[in-house]
Amino acid sequence: MSATETETDPDAEGWEAVRELPPSAKLVAKALEYNERLTQSQLAEETLLPARTVRYALSRLEECDAVDSRFSFTDARKRVYTLAIE
Numbered sequence: 001m002s003a004t005e006t007e008t009d010p011d012a013e014g015w016e017a018v019r020e021l022p023p024s025a026k027l028v029a030k031a032l033e034y035n036e037r038l039t040q041s042q043l044a045e046e047t048l049l050p051a052r053t054v055r056y057a058l059s060r061l062e063e064c065d066a067v068d069s070r071f072s073f074t075d076a077r078k079r080v081y082t083l084a085i086e
Helices: 003-008 010-019 023-034 041-045 051-063
Strands: 067-071 079-081
Touching: 010 023, 010 041, 023 041, 023 051, 023 079, 041 051, 041 079
Parallel strands: none
Antiparallel strands: 067 079
């Protein structure tokens, strides 16, 4: 990818930010790329990471605006995460 493509494509900038994150955050981002929306517990199950590591990865991804979260319609105690970049 050339420098001009990165400048014109906002999603490319999002993946650039993810590239600088820890491996656990990259794994969580990839899991969200393949699954449209997941809760923290579903992400832990999907990635085989401990729940604490998933929480840390999600917080790092939220800092760089790579994921969006909202309350679950089925259980308001849970949050559902989606990838904000493509």
